[in-house]
Amino acid sequence: MTNNNIAIVTGGSRGIGKAIATQLLKDGYQVYICSQNESELKKTTEELSKLGNIEYFVLDLTDRKAITKFISSWNKPIKALVNNAGIYLTERLDEDKDVWDKVLDVNLNGLYFLTKGLAKHIEDNGRIVNISSQLGKEGRASAGAYSASKFAVIGLTKCWAKELGDKGITVNAVCPGWVKTEMLLHDFEKMAKEQNKTWDEFEKEIAKPLELGRMTEPSEVADLVAFLVSDKAKAISGRDYLINTIWNRE
Numbered sequence: 152m153t154n155n156n157i158a159i160v161t162g163g164s165r166g167i168g169k170a171i172a173t174q175l176l177k178d179g180y181q182v183y184i185c186s187q188n189e190s191e192l193k194k195t196t197e198e199l200s201k202l203g204n205i206e207y208f209v210l211d212l213t214d215r216k217a218i219t220k221f222i223s224s225w226n227k228p229i230k231a232l233v234n235n236a237g238i239y240l241t242e243r244l245d246e247d248k249d250v251w252d253k254v255l256d257v258n259l260n261g262l263y264f265l266t267k268g269l270a271k272h273i274e275d276n277g278r279i280v281n282i283s284s285q286l287g288k289e290g291r292a293s294a295g296a297y298s299a300s301k302f303a304v305i306g307l308t309k310c311w312a313k314e315l316g317d318k319g320i321t322v323n324a325v326c327p328g329w330v331k332t333e334m335l336l337h338d339f340e341k342m343a344k345e346q347n348k349t350w351d352e353f354e355k356e357i358a359k360p361l362e363l364g365r366m367t368e369p370s371e372v373a374d375l376v377a378f379l380v381s382d383k384a385k386a387i388s389g390r391d392y393l394i395n396t397i398w399n400r401e
């Protein structure tokens with residue numbers, strides 16, 4: 152049953168974003184997903200349309216002009232903005248010299264400019280959820296750009312919670328450990344190969360230090376996001392939540 156509330160999920164074409172879009176559709180939201188690849192967006196939109204009202208728009212979060220254009224064309228009230236789009240590149244595995252710029256452009260600059268631009272459309276008692284990472288709470292060798300971007304996302308979360316709290320708008324961050332998506336597989340398959348391990352062996356080993364001893368499913372991240380955007384979480388703001396991570400100090 153629809154609740155007529157609009158939710159935008161960036162990076163909703165696959166992985167965690169797709170799982171979040173799925174859950175929000177089940178909860179009755181009208182969902183807009185965006186990313187760069189139109190054919191993937193179209194495929195996901197077609198697949199999820201059986202669950203409810205879903206639309207897509209193409210947006211490259213590294214393109215500041217495109218973000219400005221999108222914001223000036225947007226004229227609907229937004230109940231929930233889920234900043235999920237992100238990329239993971241490391242200095243070790245990617246020989247690319249532009250790792251810093253590429254990662255910061257998507258994970259931080261894109262998230263910042265999109266949110267600042269859309270803030271005026273977020274309804275009173277609306278929600279912003281930013282997907283950070285366990286690497287937004289602790290560092291990892293050779294993941295400096297990614298980790299810095301995800302620490303910064305938590306910083307923005309806390310600033311915006313204070314800026315928007317008087318309107319009842321809550322802003323929270325979700326910090327998952329390893330979640331089974333293409334992003335993770337891209338990196339981990341290379342590492343498994345380097346170490347001459349099968350994927351099963353590698354997965355078991357990498358997941359061992361996680362609290363649950365297994366990787367997280369995208370739908371499990373979506374469950375927390377769905378709670379944070381719900382009315383039940385109206386008094387929670389400026390917080391960051393670890394999900395099944397290597398660091399269990401909190």
Ligand SMILES: NC(=O)c1ccc[n+]([C@@H]2O[C@H](COP(=O)([O-])OP(=O)(O)OC[C@H]3O[C@@H](n4cnc5c(N)ncnc54)[C@H](OP(=O)(O)O)[C@@H]3O)[C@@H](O)[C@H]2O)c1
Pocket residue numbers: 161162163164165166167168185186187188191210211212213235236237238239257282283284285326327328329330331332333334335
């Ligand atoms: N998987 C994990 O283990 C894990 C752990 C902790 C945190 N996270 C975070 O969770 C979020 C989702 O990750 P995921 O694992 O689901 O990754 P994924 O499967 O690679 O999906 C990433 C999504 O972001 C979109 N995206 C990437 N660059 C973009 C750009 N420039 N503009 C607009 N959209 C863009 C992608 O679509 P296009 O490529 O078509 O643009 C895709 O929809 C990310 O913020 C990631 O850092 C993931």
